[in-house]
Amino acid sequence: MANKEFVSLNELAKQSDINKSKLAYYVSLGLIRPNTVVGKMQIFKKSEVLHTLAEIKKWQDKHKSLQQIKVKLDSARK
Numbered sequence: 001m002a003n004k005e006f007v008s009l010n011e012l013a014k015q016s017d018i019n020k021s022k023l024a025y026y027v028s029l030g031l032i033r034p035n036t037v038v039g040k041m042q043i044f045k046k047s048e049v050l051h052t053l054a055e056i057k058k059w060q061d062k063h064k065s066l067q068q069i070k071v072k073l074d075s076a077r078k
Contacts, residue, residue, distance in 0.1 A: 006035065007046045015046065016053055031056060031070055 004011070009027070013020040026032045027042065032049050034042035052073065059069045 005046060006043050008041055008043060012044055012046065012049060016050060018053065026053075026056070026066075029066055029070060031066065031073060 007015065009020055009023055012018075013023055016023070023032065027034065032044065032052050035045045035048075036043045055073065055076075056066075056069055059072060064072075
C-alpha cells in the first residue's frame with residue numbers, strides 16, 4: 001500500500017509526516033494541488049506532492065513566506 005502512486009490527503013499526511021491540517025492549508029493556498037477529486041476526496045500524485053513539499057521546506061529554511069514560495073512554485077509550473 002505504501003507504494004501507491006495516487007493517495008488521499010490522509011495517506012499523504014501519514015507518508016510525509018506532515019499533519020493533515022497543514023497539508024489542507026497548503027492546498028487552500030494552492031501550494032499543493034490535487035490531481036483529481038472523487039466525491040469530496042482529493043487525490044494527489046504522491047511523487048509530485050512529495051517533491052513539492054521538499055521544495056516548500058527548502059524555501060522555508062531560507063526564511064521565505066508561503067506567499068513567496070507560492071510565486072516560485074507557480075512560475076516553475078508554467
